[in-house]
Amino acid sequence: MSYPPEPWHLRGQMYVSLWMVPRAALPPPPQARPLTVAGRGFVGTAWVDYGPGGVLEYRELLSAVLVRRAARPLVSIVDIWVDSPASRDGGRELWGIPKELAELDFTETRARAGGIAEAHLATGRRLPGRWPTRFSVIQELAGRAKVSPVRxxxxxxxxxxxxxxxxxxxxxxxxxxxxxxxxxxxxxDMVFGSESK
Structure with missing residues (x-):
């Protein structure tokens, strides 16, 4: 196996953006329906630099759609690029995340994924404390829904x-x-996936 077993413990820096996109323009998420308000769905994008202290070091650009399965809100990753074959293979085989390889370039003020997108970045005021978050990602793995926790x-x-x-x-x-x-x-600090049973 060319990648670590789940869960992956990861550390790094991230810029997350929230968008509202007309439902007709949303990419179709697997195994769930987009959660919409007034005909628009929620898309999250992230530029991520996974650094020292985690099980892998690599860079990533992703796009995800907020979805619902029954009454439960979940996140479905619809587009994602990484610059690590180990991350690509592990994401696909462990969780059904459709990772592709791309050239990714990051600085403090700019992020670029060749031929896909780039962004100029600036930070402002820091909010007090360290903020915890928990959510679950739903993907399709071997034709079935795969739900994975993220903390x-x-x-x-x-x-x-x-x-x-x-x-x-x-x-x-x-x-x-x-x-x-x-x-x-x-x-x-992030933990993606479940402990082995």
Whole structure:
């Protein structure tokens, strides 16, 4: 096996943006229906730099849709690129996350995924404390729904992300749009997946 077993303990830096996208433009999530309000769905994007202290070090760009299965809200990752074959293989085989390889370039003020998107980034005021979060990701693995828990804690800063999305690329549903909100999650600790039984 070229990747660690689940759960993955990861650490790093992240910029998360929240968007509202017309339902007709949403990419179809597997195994669940988009959660919509007034004909619009919620999309989250993240630029992530997984650094030292975790089981893998790599960079990532992802897009996820907020969905519901029965009455339960979940997150479904619909587009994702990494610069690590181990992350790609583990994401696909453990959780059904459709990871692809891409060239990703990060600095303090800019993130770029070649031919897909780039963003200019700026951080603002830090919110007090370290903020915990818990949610579950639903994907399709071997034709069935795979639900995986995610737990994280991070220092949170208000932020701004100015995106340029390739209009004919895989994130075209975000081209010409602006995120409603962007947060910087600093020095996060994350556990993705379940303990082996």
């Amino acid at each position: 994280a804690r991070a220092a949170v800063r208000l932020a701004k992300a100015t995106w340029q999305v390739a209009p004919a690329g895989p994130l075209a549903y975000l081209a010409g749009r602006r995120p409603l909100l962007t947060l910087a999650l600093r020095d996060f």
